[in-house]
Amino acid sequence: MCGIIGCTGRAEDTLDVLLSGLEGLEYRGYDSAGVALANGSLEICKRQGELDRLQQAVGNSLRGPVGIGHTRWSTHGPPTDANAHPHTDCTGNVAVVHNGIIENYDELKAELHARGHEFESDTDTEVVPHLIEAALAEGASFEAAFREAVSRLEGSYALAAVTADTEAILATRHDSPLVLGVGDDAAYLASDVPAFLEYTDRVVYLEDDDFARLESGAWTVTDADGQLLDKSVSRVEWDAEETAKSGYDHYMLKEIHEQPRALRKCLRGRVDELTGSIQVDSLEGLSPSSVQFVACGTSYHAALYGAQTLRDAGIPAQAFLASEYATAPAPVGDDALVVGVTQSGETADTLSALREAQRRGVETLAMTNVVGSTATRECDRTLLIRAGPEIGVAATKTFSSQVVACNLLAATIADRGDSREIVEALRDLPGQVQELLDASRAESVAKRFVDSEGYFFIGRGHHHPVALEGALKMKEITYKHAEGFPAGELKHGPLALVTDQTPVFAVVTGDGEEATKTVGNVKEVEARDAPVVAVTDGASDASRYAEAVLEIPETHPQVAPVLANVQLQLVAYHVANELGRSIDKPRNLAKSVTVE
Numbered sequence: 001m002c003g004i005i006g007c008t009g010r011a012e013d014t015l016d017v018l019l020s021g022l023e024g025l026e027y028r029g030y031d032s033a034g035v036a037l038a039n040g041s042l043e044i045c046k047r048q049g050e051l052d053r054l055q056q057a058v059g060n061s062l063r064g065p066v067g068i069g070h071t072r073w074s075t076h077g078p079p080t081d082a083n084a085h086p087h088t089d090c091t092g093n094v095a096v097v098h099n100g101i102i103e104n105y106d107e108l109k110a111e112l113h114a115r116g117h118e119f120e121s122d123t124d125t126e127v128v129p130h131l132i133e134a135a136l137a138e139g140a141s142f143e144a145a146f147r148e149a150v151s152r153l154e155g156s157y158a159l160a161a162v163t164a165d166t167e168a169i170l171a172t173r174h175d176s177p178l179v180l181g182v183g184d185d186a187a188y189l190a191s192d193v194p195a196f197l198e199y200t201d202r203v204v205y206l207e208d209d210d211f212a213r214l215e216s217g218a219w220t221v222t223d224a225d226g227q228l229l230d231k232s233v234s235r236v237e238w239d240a241e242e243t244a245k246s247g248y249d250h251y252m253l254k255e256i257h258e259q260p261r262a263l264r265k266c267l268r269g270r271v272d273e274l275t276g277s278i279q280v281d282s283l284e285g286l287s288p289s290s291v292q293f294v295a296c297g298t299s300y301h302a303a304l305y306g307a308q309t310l311r312d313a314g315i316p317a318q319a320f321l322a323s324e325y326a327t328a329p330a331p332v333g334d335d336a337l338v339v340g341v342t343q344s345g346e347t348a349d350t351l352s353a354l355r356e357a358q359r360r361g362v363e364t365l366a367m368t369n370v371v372g373s374t375a376t377r378e379c380d381r382t383l384l385i386r387a388g389p390e391i392g393v394a395a396t397k398t399f400s401s402q403v404v405a406c407n408l409l410a411a412t413i414a415d416r417g418d419s420r421e422i423v424e425a426l427r428d429l430p431g432q433v434q435e436l437l438d439a440s441r442a443e444s445v446a447k448r449f450v451d452s453e454g455y456f457f458i459g460r461g462h463h464h465p466v467a468l469e470g471a472l473k474m475k476e477i478t479y480k481h482a483e484g485f486p487a488g489e490l491k492h493g494p495l496a497l498v499t500d501q502t503p504v505f506a507v508v509t510g511d512g513e514e515a516t517k518t519v520g521n522v523k524e525v526e527a528r529d530a531p532v533v534a535v536t537d538g539a540s541d542a543s544r545y546a547e548a549v550l551e552i553p554e555t556h557p558q559v560a561p562v563l564a565n566v567q568l569q570l571v572a573y574h575v576a577n578e579l580g581r582s583i584d585k586p587r588n589l590a591k592s593v594t595v596e
């Protein structure tokens with residue numbers, strides 16, 4: 001949801017650093033992009049559209065030792081050149097980039113307007129450079145003016161500002177992420193680590209209301225009163241290769257193929273094959289009476305899976321959409337736990353639900369992929385899913401890692417001692433995902449059904465979240481209608497929509513009662529001439545009624561959803577590819593949704 005990059009100390013190649021940083025951040029928003037470089041005057045270039053339009057427009061023309069850049073996901077005003085960041089003041093001497101929403105911008109704008117300031121955009125952001133300008137006009141230094149401007153803002157923001165005649169970037173954050181990159185002779189600033197990972201893996205996470213000053217490659221952080229803060233520098237484990245496309249046509253395909261490695265990393269040091277036990281350091285001593293999961297989108301599907309897995313382990317658990325959590329009942333028992341499942345750790349709805357849980361006095365756990373994210377800093381505990389950076393807007397490997405992490409959580413807090421069966425299944429899972437990736441017929445299934453009117457996905461029990469996730473992936477990147485249902489629910493209404501033009505993907509594994517019932521549902525759709533694609537391990541006779549089969553290796557019923565879901569990821573990817581969609585940057589979406 002908008003990306004910020006800034007750098008000082010690079011002398012000649014500031015523009016290159018900004019543009020490559022914006023490439024690394026484009027998944028956060030891609031409506032428009034812009035840069036500003038300071039070198040005695042401000043040179044600004046911004047363009048509506050994807051980053052290549054800015055790259056073409058800017059050429060190699062801008063120079064300066066200090067620069068900031070931005071890629072936008074529109075909230076206030078359509079994607080136009082004028083609404084693109086950076087935004088400037090009346091004099092053109094102050095430039096600002098911003099993520100988040102300034103809630104009181106209307107009244108600030110009216111006040112500034114009355115004082116003679118002229119505005120050029122529809123954005124909330126534009127009030128900030130004008131507030132800085134107003135303070136500078138009263139004799140304040142750049143830093144004092146920046147602080148004065150920030151003190152007037154309500155809402156959420158990560159902000160970075162430059163002026164024509166200072167070689168410094170000033171930045172601050174409130175409810176929106178911002179991280180410093182520490183280079184040898186350069187200092188970087190970004191809303192997300194991948195933006196500068198090519199240059200440094202040393203980072204300083206800013207807290208809410210920290211103020212950073214980056215100047216001539218050095219940096220300092222102060223609090224709201226200007227007191228110097230002693231911030232620790234940490235190293236991120238991701239490397240630049242993980243954020244490159246590495247020969248794949250799309251990040252999404254690369255990330256689908258990274259799943260064996262991601263799952264191994266998630267499990268490393270946490271499962272003991274000899275004793276059959278599972279131990280996660282950050283969960284030590286945790287023994288909740290009940291668990292509530294809060295999450296959005298794909299992470300919500302993982303949360304649904306997690307809740308069922310905990311219930312199966314004897315722990316009362318429910319999953320809630322984070323945006324609806326305010327109306328959820330309080331968790332049961334004195335030792336309840338609320339788990340925020342969030343890849344980015346920055347999703348505003350999820351953070352807000354976690355804060356609601358904290359207001360209710362409940363212990364919180366962040367299940368996330370991003371070290372140092374807001375969720376990790378605000379929650380009592382963190383369970384890292386260790387999937388590595390995910391750039392494609394459509395979540396893939398992080399879902400698989402979340403599902404595995406839910407198993408680790410269940411095994412740890414259910415405290416059943418011997419988790420041998422699940423440990424063995426988890427141990428074999430990365431290899432089985434690889435096997436599936438090597439043999440998948442998803443591409444030919446996608447080609448067969450690319451022109452279909454719409455797609456349905458059904459699954460029962462642990463496969464219900466997979467059906468929902470299969471449909472979400474399909475609609476997100478193909479822009480075609482897709483719905484997922486619990487298998488038994490189809491006949492209670494949605495069946496009216498099923499025709500020979502709407503393939504039904506049925507996830508069925510094992511040969512138990514659940515599978516038998518789902519096969520019954522498969523027969524119902526097959527009898528209405530709908531083509532069925534069975535996603536199955538072959539244990540039931542679902543394939544008999546299917547026009548196409550996507551095979552998955554046999555495994556523990558609790559682990560099978562990961563494998564089934566990988567097949568559905570591939571189908572969605574190949575349908576979208578056939579349709580020529582913008583797979584990594586689907587229209588209207590952004591990777592990290594930092595507004596409620």
Ligand code: M6R
Pocket residue numbers: 296297298299300341342343344345346347350393394395396476589590591592593
């Ligand atoms: O970063 P989070 O996991 O909190 O993000 C939640 C959703 O916005 C995210 O899963 C979204 O649904 C994905 N684009 C799905 O592919």
